[in-house]
Amino acid sequence: DTAVSQTPKYLVTQMGNDKSIKCEQNLGHDTMYWYKQDSKKFLKIMFSYNNKELIINETVPNRFSPKSPDKAHLNLHINSLELGDSAVYFCASSQNRLAGVFSYEQYFGPGTRLTVT
């Protein structure tokens, strides 16, 4: 049983194209995230959604647009891809910590390696 799944796992595309990465979680979590891991392995959060509502939006180019059709899905659409977008993109989910102060573990998907040529 895959907890957090991402499709595709690998994506190779050319500059200027538009692409999407899909994420689904079957854990019943309310909160989902997108992280970017660059070529130096540095991980940084991009977005976070809670119950389909955008709650974290880091300094990310407007070409990146997350979409959450329901709380089990958080997709990432990228317009006009650039060479610098090449990275591994991780989706994650966790229970809703807004209901309390306890910190819930974030479960990560397997990552999508995006290569822009």
Next chain:
Amino acid sequence: AQTVTQSQPEMSVQEAETVTLSCTYDTSESDYYLFWYKQPPSRQMILVIRQEAYKQQNATENRFSVNFQKAAKSFSLKISDSQLGDAAMYFCAYEIMEYGNKLVFGAGTILRVKS
């Protein structure tokens, strides 16, 4: 701004030996969470251990333990009886306690285990 620093880009340990990975962080908050994540070559992010800042007792998970020094803002990971399967990139992370639990990661430490 909260930052997490891992000063050791790479570490090596002999199988069955003990190794300690360092992490320091900067925050003005009094209540927060700290984590160590492991990323093997498969690139899956795996939670190794978690520490709540308000708890003085150091967290332990089997062969993994932490040395949490709140005043020094230090959070090191000790791996005892190292195994070949421990070879991976290890990330220290701090959770920002605001609307939405955002993780801030350090740059990572590559751990190599020699047989």
